[in-house]
Amino acid sequence: MASHDDLLHDPTVIATRDLIRFDTTNWGNGKSTGEREAAEYLDARLRAMGLETVVFESEPRRTSVVARVPGRNPAKPALVVHGHTDVVPADASHWSVDPFGAEVRDGCIWGRGAVDMKNMDAMIVTALEEINASGALPERELIIAFFADEEDGGKLGAYHAVSERPELFAGATEAISEVGGYSITVDGKRAYLLQTGEKAMLWFKLRAKRPAGHGSRFVPAADNAITQVAEAVVKLSRHDWSMRLTNTTSEMVAALCTLTGERPSAISPDELALRTGSAASWLTASLRDTVNPTILEGGYKSNVIPAVAEVTIDARPLPNTEEEFLATVQEIVGPDIEIEMNWKLPGTEAPSSGPLVDAAVAALDRHDPGATIIPYLLPAGTDNKSLSRLGIDGYGFAPLRLPEDLDFPAMFHGVDERVPLDSLVFGRRVLTDFLLSY
Numbered sequence: 001m002a003s004h005d006d007l008l009h010d011p012t013v014i015a016t017r018d019l020i021r022f023d024t025t026n027w028g029n030g031k032s033t034g035e036r037e038a039a040e041y042l043d044a045r046l047r048a049m050g051l052e053t054v055v056f057e058s059e060p061r062r063t064s065v066v067a068r069v070p071g072r073n074p075a076k077p078a079l080v081v082h083g084h085t086d087v088v089p090a091d092a093s094h095w096s097v098d099p100f101g102a103e104v105r106d107g108c109i110w111g112r113g114a115v116d117m118k119n120m121d122a123m124i125v126t127a128l129e130e131i132n133a134s135g136a137l138p139e140r141e142l143i144i145a146f147f148a149d150e151e152d153g154g155k156l157g158a159y160h161a162v163s164e165r166p167e168l169f170a171g172a173t174e175a176i177s178e179v180g181g182y183s184i185t186v187d188g189k190r191a192y193l194l195q196t197g198e199k200a201m202l203w204f205k206l207r208a209k210r211p212a213g214h215g216s217r218f219v220p221a222a223d224n225a226i227t228q229v230a231e232a233v234v235k236l237s238r239h240d241w242s243m244r245l246t247n248t249t250s251e252m253v254a255a256l257c258t259l260t261g262e263r264p265s266a267i268s269p270d271e272l273a274l275r276t277g278s279a280a281s282w283l284t285a286s287l288r289d290t291v292n293p294t295i296l297e298g299g300y301k302s303n304v305i306p307a308v309a310e311v312t313i314d315a316r317p318l319p320n321t322e323e324e325f326l327a328t329v330q331e332i333v334g335p336d337i338e339i340e341m342n343w344k345l346p347g348t349e350a351p352s353s354g355p356l357v358d359a360a361v362a363a364l365d366r367h368d369p370g371a372t373i374i375p376y377l378l379p380a381g382t383d384n385k386s387l388s389r390l391g392i393d394g395y396g397f398a399p400l401r402l403p404e405d406l407d408f409p410a411m412f413h414g415v416d417e418r419v420p421l422d423s424l425v426f427g428r429r430v431l432t433d434f435l436l437s438y
């Protein structure tokens, strides 16, 4: 076991701290402090390994970097290994530390991005440096990508890159990135969640339009835009979005039954999800469509009935059900409510068995013998959605062995985001092993 001081000098620990200190806050809708400095830092490290990089900006300061790393085995298709450099906003008044200070406390690095996902960005670049320094080559050609704007759906990052520069990804069939590969504890046993699919993402507005008028008038509820949009959102939220299993969640249920010793016929998927501790809220959301109202807008003066009221909905339907889902929404809210789609990304499901999964399991097993892998469907989205438009199968494999008492899933976009130093070192070793062997 390395001492705390040794860990402070570990290259992955240092790179994670360096990256957290770049404030790359993404406020959404194009408002951002920009990813340029973080991208330049990563670009410099890639170039220091002798790699040729492509640096591009979708808009000023919204910078992404891509580089190809030659592989040993030209018969194998290329693998995209990607991360994003932006982070969601952090309100310092809610944090125990400066969110961009990268302080080390209690064996962890604290800061915005420690979990999502400057940890993996650092693991990627330092795993490559380790491979490069040893004189070896990764097994297959790698396409390394650090994208801007993932935290706002990737419009100015991965989505832009895939639309404008698809040649950068030519020859790739699979990708690995964030929100998978970390350990959870189920019935006292350690298991690693491997993300093999993502739910779809639909951000839309429900809009009611009615005649504007004086606030003193008698107006039936059906003629008030605010009342109408409020009724629509209540109906939508109260709808019973029933449980449905996909290929990925069926495999997750089977893996959880094996791990817990439960018979599939004797326990519901929801009960199994609850046995996974910190991962339960995500796994529960992976079993059904979810619909959350996030912004309510309407009116501008106390005595004016507005002509328009709107509610923004963040909906995450199961993969390949988007059309059917939207038809259901229209049916629930009724024909007088308009639906305006603002941003839409498809769900994905990659094969949850096969050579990539086998290689991930083998790499984890060499560093944590006997560990189990559980495939899962991420209820949220990553840049894998954009890459899927090029036919690239995306996985979440950012390996981290975590202590049982750390609620890792809650720290994505949460306060006091932190990652243990020794988890980062473990992660780099597993990732290096995986890139050399797959």
Ligand SMILES: [Zn+2]
Pocket (backbone or CB within 6 Å): 084, 116, 117, 150, 178
């Ligand atoms: Zn992320």
